[in-house]
Amino acid sequence: MPDQRVLITGSAGVVGTLMRPRLRREGRVLRLLDLADQPAAEDGEAVEIMTGSVTDPDAMAAACAGADALIHLGGLSREASWDATLDVNINGTHTVLEAAREAGIRRVVLASSNHAVGFRRNDEAGESGHPADSSPRPDTYYGVSKAAIEALGSLYASRFDMDVIVIRIGSCFETPLPLGPRGLATWLSPDDGARLFEACLSAPSPGYRLIWGVSDNTRRVYSLAEAEALGYKSHDNAEVYADQLAGQPGPTGAAAEHLGGPFCTAPLGVFNPL
Template identity: 55%
Template sequence: MRILITGAAGGVGTLLRPRLAKEGRVLRLLDVTPLEAGPGEEAVTASITDEEAMAAAMDGVDAVLHLGGHSLERPWAQILDVNVNGTYVVLEAARRAGVRHVVLASSNHAVGFAPRGEGEAPDYLFPRPDTFYGVSKVTKEALGSLYHDRYGLAVTCLRIGSCFERPRDVRMLSTWLSPDDCARLAEAALAADGFHVVWGVSANTRRWWSLEEGRAIGYEPKDDAEVFADTLVAEHGEPDLGDLPHSVVGGAFCGPHYDVDNLTAEG
């Protein structure tokens, strides 16, 4: 089996690379940053916006894990070119190559302005993006839906929370996706049929995002950010759930720092 991983040099791609390595599996790693291929790997230096390069990269591929694109907020033109058009290029190349399974890295920022309710934030929560970056994730999900309904691709969209080796602040006690759980989620998504939108989050004690749809496709998280709680709470204090980082899905991305005028001023 050969899996194409776009954005393989990024944070999530770097964490997943050793965890997705398996006997009989080839990981084709694609990024604009040159990578050195190890055993069971192939490296491709290309942009996801390059139609010819993406068509070539799909040769012999069984499934795609699309992580490529800007991972933080950028001016609209950059988001449009790389995140939105790049996703179209990837999906169209996959369709033309006959690839059946595509996993799209969405984000909690696709629904960032959704407020914290009394229960869990449900699967398939209606889009309320908090940034242009968030809009690109909504568009990624929409393109995935189109390519599933019109062309029959099996597409799973992962609304990833905070994927790091360990949670970095008290907000991440709720939103953390451990690298090992990220790999478990990716494996389940790469095998899932149909179209799905699932939360990318671990089995955190303080989690308030649903795991129902993830479990429906075979994802069973095993990690809990609470093992880091004592250290983080001692440093930052217990979170006030009424404060912005905790009261909406997107946290600080919903704040004024991400207003377009501020973004333009920062270049």
């Protein structure tokens, strides 16, 4: 059986770096695309390292050639100017999807964010949490770009009969500690992240799906039903870190009331490390 070749854009970023060792499989080649330097393949590691930008049609055409599936993580991962956000996140995603379509890639996974719905209130979650397909309420230019990515994914799935799964990622780090108490609700553990991506890659004929990317945290306000319908099963819970965050101040005011947290009050168009 031929190898499955999975293209990952933004593979040198936080999520891409965490997924690289976790998405290794017998019979799978990971094609890793980023502008940043990446570690060379380790002994026995089936990877193809490529350097290029998601905004470059030629680079994306070369990256997509011969790939069976695409995980699109590339782009600006925090708030930035409108021009930069438009160029990299929105136009870049269009470039990526066009290259995937022309290369005949049928399975695409797009990374969205909780910030696409950042101005939805935490207390409106309901018993099962906010539905994964809650309509956009972005909190920043970054959030607007993620809402646009979701819409582009829907367009390509409907018009070109591609299977496109969009993941509204909460926060994927080794631990939830960098985000403070808010991370106890938003965390997607790296291992759960790999389980989620595997479900997205293997679910039969999903069409267009919008799902949350979080672990089964005690404090989550996000529905997992949509991801579980694709075969995802979370094994982790951020609550195991609660004692380490005890006494740390959480967000207040609008940042405490909304899914987007501090993004809801941060200046528009200005990089922030939150």
